[in-house]
Amino acid sequence: MARAKDKNNQYDVIVVGAGHAGCEAALATARRGHKTLMLTMNLDAIAQMSCNPAIGGLAKGQLVKEIDALGGEMGKVIDITGIQFRMLNTGKGPAVRALRAQADRAQYRMEMKRRLERQDDLEIKQGTVVEILISHGRVRGIKTQLSQKFYSRCVILAAGTFLNGLIHVGLTSFTAGRMGEFAAKGLSEQLAGLGFEVGRLKTGTPPRVDSRSVNLAMTEAQNGDRPPRPFSLWTKKLRRKQLPCYLTYTNEKTHEIITGGLNRSPLYSGKIVGVGPRYCPSIEDKVVKFPCQRQHQIFLEPEGRETSEFYVNGFATSLPEDVQLDALRTIPGLEKAAVTRLGYAIEYDYFPPTQIKPNLETKLINGLFFAGQINGTSGYEEAAAQGIMAGINAVQSLRGKEAFILDRSEAYIGVLIDDLVTKGTKEPYRMFTSQAEYRLLLRQDNAAARLLKYGLRFGLIPEELFQASVANEAQIEKILKALQKTRIMPSQANSLLERKGLAPLKQPVRLEQLLRRPEISFGDIRGMSQLELTLTPELIERVEVEVKYSGYIHRQLAQVEKFKRLEAQAIPEAIDYSGLKGFSTEAREKLQQIRPRSVGQAMRISGVTPADISVLLIHLHRGGGDDQGARRGREVGARVSAGLSSSGPAAVS
Amino acid sequence: MILEETIVAISTPIGEGAIAIVRISGPRAIALADKLFLGKVSLSAVPSHSLHHGKIVNPKTGALIDEVLVSVMKAPNTYTAEDMVEINCHGSILITRNILELVLDIGARLATPGEFTRRAFLNGRIDLAEAEAVIDVIRSKADLSLKVALDQLKGDLSGNFAEIRRNIIQALSVVEAGLDFSDQVSDIDACDEVLQPLKKAEKIITRLLCGSRIGQQLREGFVVVIVGRTNVGKSSLFNALLQTNRAIVTDIPGTTRDSISEQIELAGIPVRLVDTAGFHASSGIVEKEGIKRTRQQIESADLLLLMLDGSDALRKEDRCLLRETEKHSRLLVINKIDLPNLLDIGRLRGLPVPQKKIRTSAKRGDGIGDLAKIIRETMLNGQGPDVSEPIVTRVRHQQALKTTLRDIRRARRKVKRGGEEELLAVDLQEALSTLGQITGETCNEEILEHIFSQFCVGK
Numbered sequence A: 001m002a003r004a005k006d007k008n009n010q011y012d013v014i015v016v017g018a019g020h021a022g023c024e025a026a027l028a029t030a031r032r033g034h035k036t037l038m039l040t041m042n043l044d045a046i047a048q049m050s051c052n053p054a055i056g057g058l059a060k061g062q063l064v065k066e067i068d069a070l071g072g073e074m075g076k077v078i079d080i081t082g083i084q085f086r087m088l089n090t091g092k093g094p095a096v097r098a099l100r101a102q103a104d105r106a107q108y109r110m111e112m113k114r115r116l117e118r119q120d121d122l123e124i125k126q127g128t129v130v131e132i133l134i135s136h137g138r139v140r141g142i143k144t145q146l147s148q149k150f151y152s153r154c155v156i157l158a159a160g161t162f163l164n165g166l167i168h169v170g171l172t173s174f175t176a177g178r179m180g181e182f183a184a185k186g187l188s189e190q191l192a193g194l195g196f197e198v199g200r201l202k203t204g205t206p207p208r209v210d211s212r213s214v215n216l217a218m219t220e221a222q223n224g225d226r227p228p229r230p231f232s233l234w235t236k237k238l239r240r241k242q243l244p245c246y247l248t249y250t251n252e253k254t255h256e257i258i259t260g261g262l263n264r265s266p267l268y269s270g271k272i273v274g275v276g277p278r279y280c281p282s283i284e285d286k287v288v289k290f291p292c293q294r295q296h297q298i299f300l301e302p303e304g305r306e307t308s309e310f311y312v313n314g315f316a317t318s319l320p321e322d323v324q325l326d327a328l329r330t331i332p333g334l335e336k337a338a339v340t341r342l343g344y345a346i347e348y349d350y351f352p353p354t355q356i357k358p359n360l361e362t363k364l365i366n367g368l369f370f371a372g373q374i375n376g377t378s379g380y381e382e383a384a385a386q387g388i389m390a391g392i393n394a395v396q397s398l399r400g401k402e403a404f405i406l407d408r409s410e411a412y413i414g415v416l417i418d419d420l421v422t423k424g425t426k427e428p429y430r431m432f433t434s435q436a437e438y439r440l441l442l443r444q445d446n447a448a449a450r451l452l453k454y455g456l457r458f459g460l461i462p463e464e465l466f467q468a469s470v471a472n473e474a475q476i477e478k479i480l481k482a483l484q485k486t487r488i489m490p491s492q493a494n495s496l497l498e499r500k501g502l503a504p505l506k507q508p509v510r511l512e513q514l515l516r517r518p519e520i521s522f523g524d525i526r527g528m529s530q531l532e533l534t535l536t537p538e539l540i541e542r543v544e545v546e547v548k549y550s551g552y553i554h555r556q557l558a559q560v561e562k563f564k565r566l567e568a569q570a571i572p573e574a575i576d577y578s579g580l581k582g583f584s585t586e587a588r589e590k591l592q593q594i595r596p597r598s599v600g601q602a603m604r605i606s607g608v609t610p611a612d613i614s615v616l617l618i619h620l621h622r623g624g625g626d627d628q629g630a631r632r633g634r635e636v637g638a639r640v641s642a643g644l645s646s647s648g649p650a651a652v653s
Numbered sequence B: 001m002i003l004e005e006t007i008v009a010i011s012t013p014i015g016e017g018a019i020a021i022v023r024i025s026g027p028r029a030i031a032l033a034d035k036l037f038l039g040k041v042s043l044s045a046v047p048s049h050s051l052h053h054g055k056i057v058n059p060k061t062g063a064l065i066d067e068v069l070v071s072v073m074k075a076p077n078t079y080t081a082e083d084m085v086e087i088n089c090h091g092s093i094l095i096t097r098n099i100l101e102l103v104l105d106i107g108a109r110l111a112t113p114g115e116f117t118r119r120a121f122l123n124g125r126i127d128l129a130e131a132e133a134v135i136d137v138i139r140s141k142a143d144l145s146l147k148v149a150l151d152q153l154k155g156d157l158s159g160n161f162a163e164i165r166r167n168i169i170q171a172l173s174v175v176e177a178g179l180d181f182s183d184q185v186s187d188i189d190a191c192d193e194v195l196q197p198l199k200k201a202e203k204i205i206t207r208l209l210c211g212s213r214i215g216q217q218l219r220e221g222f223v224v225v226i227v228g229r230t231n232v233g234k235s236s237l238f239n240a241l242l243q244t245n246r247a248i249v250t251d252i253p254g255t256t257r258d259s260i261s262e263q264i265e266l267a268g269i270p271v272r273l274v275d276t277a278g279f280h281a282s283s284g285i286v287e288k289e290g291i292k293r294t295r296q297q298i299e300s301a302d303l304l305l306l307m308l309d310g311s312d313a314l315r316k317e318d319r320c321l322l323r324e325t326e327k328h329s330r331l332l333v334i335n336k337i338d339l340p341n342l343l344d345i346g347r348l349r350g351l352p353v354p355q356k357k358i359r360t361s362a363k364r365g366d367g368i369g370d371l372a373k374i375i376r377e378t379m380l381n382g383q384g385p386d387v388s389e390p391i392v393t394r395v396r397h398q399q400a401l402k403t404t405l406r407d408i409r410r411a412r413r414k415v416k417r418g419g420e421e422e423l424l425a426v427d428l429q430e431a432l433s434t435l436g437q438i439t440g441e442t443c444n445e446e447i448l449e450h451i452f453s454q455f456c457v458g459k
């Protein structure tokens, strides 16, 4: 008999794992007022960055801003613990700019832990979950290695790379969740037994070196932005001194040593079966796949303010120790490098994400949510994004409220989750801006305008912050109106145009038209407007974006409208495709497996053709058909076909 | 769903009857038709279910396309329960296609297979119990349309589409790599790496749209070339099919020195008919030049009419020609059947002879009608009487090429100016999605694949 359920082991939500997904999930559920238990195998590794000590980057920076606007923690924590901030792609358009920060790994961990510990309704415990308690297709709680049982109506599984983790260094391998930590055993087996499909992925990490052994004179220092910009809406200003990173390169000698060690590489000897990410190749992969490239970039990144360890970015490897060391020491600056930790590859279990619904709840077990790397993603930001979404949705489900789903036109988070649940993934999934079809709309500069309203709705964002953003938008609107209205005489503009080497005006134009030209900035025309506002750089940037992109933004908005209509066409959850006629075999199988929730989502499934969509629409419109209706349908079918062919079988429609 | 869009289709078997119907449905149906219609009244002002006589005129050039009857039907009492217009025009394929293209140019979208029926159903015009039947209609039409599209995408055209696509993907992956991995792909000459493939793609498209055989097919229809030795009656047949005296006919061998061609319709199919200089063993320079051109014409033909003289014995040139054209799609025409037969069919044994044969007298007109029918069947290769589908497919191809070209040009201008890579990417993505509607391929994953295989990215 189960031990009597007392109040002490009863929760609304249990979050398994305290990585980037787990932290956001637990904070979201607790902040929404639901008693939450967070279980982690190691209380000292909360919000650990297992790989590179950095947050953000291209596409990922946008994710962090979105998480922040929803009321998440990642942006706030990195703003406090970052050691270098840079805006990437400043040479490109604003839609693809993104913020990246180097983190102080230890401080990041501590800061996140501090915040979790101060959160009401959130309990944190150390413990290893070995079983999910389930009855009648619904989750009931979890059981730990020590046979403790905790009960809850929702469980969010965010176990990262820990499920059956297997570390490789050269031909040596051992089970571990991360270097120096246990792997989690039993859970995958239990879930597989319940009918979940389990896959295997691989990722890797480079060695760390002691900065005191590095000759920095041989490298190129890379400094942060001045002034640095924060991720979070809550951060007024970044005050702490920034540290540089250092750039160096591999050379032919390095590549020779690596090639010589390939026979002892677990990757090339066939020991590793998991699929690794193409965008994050190991150094041995780079050398093998691009033999013509004479050098590869290596970034030396400080691991923190209080430590002398450097992270050797660009040198992920699972080669044996001697090869790692010999190869490293051919690199300028690293001739005498002392390695503090070796690089390694890790294989781990994941659950192909077509098994979850867009609210991140599993299709098989009610109340069980998956978030983070176990869904096949890679990256802290991708994990955190799923974490907060799973947290919000667990509460929605507890309250019997509608699921919270961001669509592809609203957020990178929407693109991320939709890709996962609609297409699945066979390699660790990383966010790229090219995956977003409405990239021009999903910018880091408008994340607040896009998403704060949801943060507010779910009580994760205070009213003031939201109102400030509304006021900001109103001001932008006002400036745009003014630019549209103000007419400029050729005499006013021609000296500017001449200076820029542009053809002079012959007729008056509106200020907006002038600003639309790629060569003209807001600063150039500001004097010509009657605007008497004090404008922040962010505001000016927004205005420029809105004006310069306006043609394309309108085009994308028109596409979004069409897209939204298709997303709004719901497909009932209970639909059974096997009993419906007219689909191609492939489409039927895919629809049955993925169970799209809208016509729009169905259209994105590969193998589902426009004709299948037409057929689907008819079925949706018809609703459930009884036998008699079907029979009558067939009779009439002959009639309709005949009727059509009377106007000729050539009739296209 | 997308019922806000206005759709158009040819709703009669083209070339079959004297009248063809171009059908428009959707909220802008009447407004669009009105833009093309020149009559006593404006279509926007007429009552529902009324018929109007007038002209269809190209609104840009003012060119007259056809004299037509237009019926205007307002929602909800129409087949689709939407506003509908039916343009009844002459059954000629060229005219029907022209009108279809005009309607598309001013903002309608080609209907997908079964879409009128589907709209009728979704708008409640067709009973719920009829759903099954609607599904059958959609399925079968989709399958037919797919088959035709695939048939037409075979061979050259498909190769060309693939080549265009490959080049755009190449350019786009360089642009995307620069956006998603800007910190790592700096050492490439991005400008040139983007421009080169775009130039290539543009070249192929312009060739397709203007010059090439496929381009001609897209614009004019099929190319049918008459070949044979001198004096067998090629020019006579040419005239007979054209029903004019366009080509000079004499009893002197070698009368036709250079190919001539004419645009005609054969049983409703647009055809470019070509008469060529006859094959013979003589050695005059002019004749040699003429024969060289004949060979070029043979190369560009969709169908050869290989002519033998039925009133004469089989000669060396005949055998030569039969062998030389073995690989081509062809039809054997035995002419001059009004004269006593001297052609010993038995002597054809052992030679590669076309499967289909027809006997004609170009002089008297025997067999000309049958020949036209056989040509038509051969060209539609077994697609029966339904020719609207291939025609529509061609219009679709042409439209796709035009749109793609526009986007490529936009993109190229940006590359030259420098900057705006993210907008440039939008242009190229749109080009790819247009092509994707023809080839059925999507490409997101392919772009990344391309980036990873070409650039060493990732830290």
Ligand SMILES: Nc1nc2c(ncn2[C@@H]2O[C@H](COP(=O)(O)OP(=O)(O)OP(=O)(O)O)[C@@H](O)[C@H]2O)c(=O)[nH]1
Binding pocket: B228, B229, B230, B231, B232, B233, B234, B235, B236, B237, B248, B249, B250, B251, B252, B253, B254, B255, B256, B257, B276, B277, B278, B279, B335, B336, B337, B338, B339, B360, B361, B362, B363, B364
């Ligand atoms: N009796 C008869 N005479 C024909 C027929 N077709 C063509 N002829 C005659 O044959 C002669 C040659 O006809 P063309 O049409 O000029 O022949 P061709 O093949 O174009 O000749 P070249 O241009 O010289 O190669 C002319 O005198 C025609 O009147 C036919 O079906 N019956």
Ligand SMILES: [Mg+2]
Binding pocket: B234, B235, B236, B247, B248, B249, B255, B256, B276
């Ligand atoms: Mg002739």
